[in-house]
Amino acid sequence: MITECPVPRPESERVLLGHGAGGRLTAELLERTILPAFGGQDGPLEDASPLPGLGELVMTTDGFVVSPLFFPGGDIGSLAVHGTVNDLAMRGAAPIALSVALIVEEGLELGLLEAVLRSLGKAAQEAGVPVITGDTKVVGRGAADQVFITTTGIGRRLPGLTPSAAGAHPGDAVLLSGPIGLHGTAVLSTREGLGFEADIASDSRPLHRLVAALSPLGDRLRVLRDPTRGGLAAALNEIARDSAVAVDIDEGTVPVPEPVAAACDILGLDPLHVANEGCMVVFVAPDAADAALAALRSLPEGSGAVRIGKVLPADGHPGRVVMRTAVGARRVMDMPLGEQLPRIC
Amino acid sequence: MITECPVPRPESERVLLGHGAGGRLTAELLERTILPAFGGQDGPLEDASPLPGLGELVMTTDGFVVSPLFFPGGDIGSLAVHGTVNDLAMRGAAPIALSVALIVEEGLELGLLEAVLRSLGKAAQEAGVPVITGDTKVVGRGAADQVFITTTGIGRRLPGLTPSAAGAHPGDAVLLSGPIGLHGTAVLSTREGLGFEADIASDSRPLHRLVAALSPLGDRLRVLRDPTRGGLAAALNEIARDSAVAVDIDEGTVPVPEPVAAACDILGLDPLHVANEGCMVVFVAPDAADAALAALRSLPEGSGAVRIGKVLPADGHPGRVVMRTAVGARRVMDMPLGEQLPRIC
Known part of the structure; x- marks a missing residue:
């Protein structure tokens, strides 16, 4: 029945840590695997993209998997807000709404989860952006590491700003x-x-x-x-x-x-x-x-x-x-x- | 330095699998832990919520952690599209854009990832909604189970429709x-x-x-x-x-x-x-x-x-x-x- 499951490939063709590192391997994964799968869609995947027919609104999404959860200067909760707000900002947009999806490992201390969420809520409030929707999934012990957070943001472009990675000119x-x-x-x-x-x-x-x-x-x-x-x-x-x-x-x-x-x-x-x-x-x-x-x-x-x-x-x-x-x-x-x-x- | 990390709680106060099951424990987690953390925000978390100041647009997010990845009638890729399109639809909205965030376990066969993403792309195309932005994180072996997908959707409400879980009347x-x-x-x-x-x-x-x-x-x-x-x-x-x-x-x-x-x-x-x-x-x-x-x-x-x-x-x-x-x-x-x-x- 499971006809879509492909024939296994050689050991070498597996996902490496470097595929998520933001460097050349990430670019290869995007170009060879991800973009072709979405080939019939609306152009390349970018960090923040305009909503179709609503060009003043942009959307971005990011998964946060930082370990440890708490570190000097922040934690996974505040980071999930800052990273998403900043992806919007880099397209010249002010944040107007966030969504938050949690994947939690069974057995995580509720107090730790509360601390992460309080920090997330505080960071959102300080950035002036509401969290309007969310989701929580729990997976068994060992199927995730503590908690992963995926934050998605919607922003509105500031009038007159159209910064783009393709916008640099000689002399700038x-x-x-x-x-x-x-x-x-x-x-x-x-x-x-x-x-x-x-x-x-x-x-x-x-x-x-x-x-x-x-x-x-x-x-x-x-x-x-x-x-x-x-x-x-x-x-x-x-x-x-x-x-x-x-x-x-x-x-x-x-x-x-x-x-x-x-x-x-x-x-x-x-x-x-x-x-x-x-x-x-x-x-x-x-x-x-x-x-x-x-x-x-x-x-x-x-x-x-x-x-x-x-x-x-x-x-x-x-x-x-x-x-x-x-x-x-x-x-x-x-x-x-x-x-x-x-x-x- | 890590002053925000809380004192550990008793063993009993830990996240259980049932906290993610959609029943009474999920409701308790929402009411006791998640909503208070976002207390300064914009009201309750719902499956799909209006964007502030843009009430005709709604946003929803969902993490997908299904195991196995492929099953009769679908796979995690198509499910991630259908689940999100349906959350929008339940608010009377047609989907206008999706984002896709992947958390991948190191060592996953690239062929398997490709098959999942092809299915996701196909499901999005069949639903008539573009995937406009995305993110990929890779975690070490054993820190996740194969691949988790968080899909966020933006939809536009169909004119005249305002279905709500609070909308039932006697006689309906x-x-x-x-x-x-x-x-x-x-x-x-x-x-x-x-x-x-x-x-x-x-x-x-x-x-x-x-x-x-x-x-x-x-x-x-x-x-x-x-x-x-x-x-x-x-x-x-x-x-x-x-x-x-x-x-x-x-x-x-x-x-x-x-x-x-x-x-x-x-x-x-x-x-x-x-x-x-x-x-x-x-x-x-x-x-x-x-x-x-x-x-x-x-x-x-x-x-x-x-x-x-x-x-x-x-x-x-x-x-x-x-x-x-x-x-x-x-x-x-x-x-x-x-x-x-x-x-x-």
């Missing part, structure tokens, strides 16, 4: 709203008991107010992207590829907090590949760079905003991101391949 | 669009290898075309509810409770296919408690009953529609559902307590 300034590497190293340090937890807290926070502060820029605001899985390197590579430009980054300007650098050194991680949950890259027209920096710095969550580089013509290398080091050397900033930090969000 | 006719018990017994039989798979296939299917066929009834269409987790008994009890009425069901009219009755007998299940994924209960004004039955029967998915009972005044027992048996006896049809069939959807 590249800004970053705050330091990188805090979320990933905070979660990893807590999970592995590495002892950095006293010095590093996740940057998990909503970014929609920063985007609202940038809205007077109109179409001079070219690209917004929050460097989550895959880190700053993945975000810049995706923008360079989708805009068919080159991006030139000045290494010395990229803010990496000292404890993050120390943790990455010990763990063998590149801070450029580590997930963030509370900063964003902003590409703006050259004449808007100073106004954009001032707008970002006018809010606490943007107080560390800096200019980190600029967009160059592709010159035969569309999609290339190059880092200029302090001594003047140049190296290519590659797209991360696979999984550095499983279950970081 | 209670209709059922098709036979009950097929989905739950098909999944359970496949999972446990009970051998009923040759005779029973899930009724998983979209119901939005049936709802469209009922739309000429306008406000004489009082309630729509698909009896999924908790079965027909849970659906009728929820409606009776929310409408503060009594419901009187004629046992002999409730269509239970013979193989379903045989399977339930052997398994010790009550067909009234078994989940369905392709039928719905419809409450209509008395003078609309014949028109509603004719509209339902005009489509293949409603060809087995029947009248199964009527709404009575509460008479001091609001929320009571009573079943009249063939010999004229009357028994209360209780809300199922907890879990009969874990991971049925």
Whole structure:
């Protein structure tokens, strides 16, 4: 009867942790497996997409599987709100409603679930967005790990804003709203008991107010992207590829907090590949760079905003991101391949 | 540093499988744990809720954790589409967009994932709704069971339709669009290898075309509810409770296919408690009953529609559902307590 169940494939063709890491393996999974399955549908899957016939409304969805559930600076509940609010914000949209679907492992302490949900509710309230619908499924012990949360958000685009990963132009300034590497190293340090937890807290926070502060820029605001899985390197590579430009980054300007650098050194991680949950890259027209920096710095969550580089013509290398080091050397900033930090969000 | 993590509670206060079963334990979890956490928000969590300020649009979300992934009559991919389309339909809405979030266990065969996604894509196309955005997370072996899918849907209400679980009036006719018990017994039989798979296939299917066929009834269409987790008994009890009425069901009219009755007998299940994924209960004004039955029967998915009972005044027992048996006896049809069939959807 079960005619649709396919013939098993060789061992090698299995899902790897890296398929969920936001790097090259994720892109392959999307292109080879996911998009063809939805081939008759409405174009590519994006982080946040316009509702058909209602272009001012955008929709985004994200599963949260972070381990441990609680970490310095946040927890899976607040993260589920911030991640979704930020996916909407990166399309220039203010959040208007969230849904929350829980998959809970049998035997989870109710008190832990309550704490996660209280944090989620508080984060939603602070972001000014209601949770309007939800679902709860329980699976047996060992069929899930504690609790997974899938949050879906609907947002309304701010008038005049149409940021897109394909919107970068040669000459544009590249800004970053705050330091990188805090979320990933905070979660990893807590999970592995590495002892950095006293010095590093996740940057998990909503970014929609920063985007609202940038809205007077109109179409001079070219690209917004929050460097989550895959880190700053993945975000810049995706923008360079989708805009068919080159991006030139000045290494010395990229803010990496000292404890993050120390943790990455010990763990063998590149801070450029580590997930963030509370900063964003902003590409703006050259004449808007100073106004954009001032707008970002006018809010606490943007107080560390800096200019980190600029967009160059592709010159035969569309999609290339190059880092200029302090001594003047140049190296290519590659797209991360696979999984550095499983279950970081 | 991890100050929000609560003090552990006694062993008894843990999440049970029954908390996800759609019965009394689910209602308790909602009332005691979930709703208070979102207390500052926008009212109760419902299966599908209006978007704030955009009342013609409704949103619903559902996690799908069914095991096995493939079963007679469907699979987790098609089920994820049908379940979400039907939640929208039960609010009188046509689906306009879906999002799909995957949580995948490391090591899952890519061929299996592809088959699930192809089925999901096909079901969406057949329902006429695009998948516009998505997300994929991968967790380590043993941290999830193969693949979980959370589908969120946005729908637009059909003009003039405002069905609600609180909308039943004394005198209303209670209709059922098709036979009950097929989905739950098909999944359970496949999972446990009970051998009923040759005779029973899930009724998983979209119901939005049936709802469209009922739309000429306008406000004489009082309630729509698909009896999924908790079965027909849970659906009728929820409606009776929310409408503060009594419901009187004629046992002999409730269509239970013979193989379903045989399977339930052997398994010790009550067909009234078994989940369905392709039928719905419809409450209509008395003078609309014949028109509603004719509209339902005009489509293949409603060809087995029947009248199964009527709404009575509460008479001091609001929320009571009573079943009249063939010999004229009357028994209360209780809300199922907890879990009969874990991971049925």
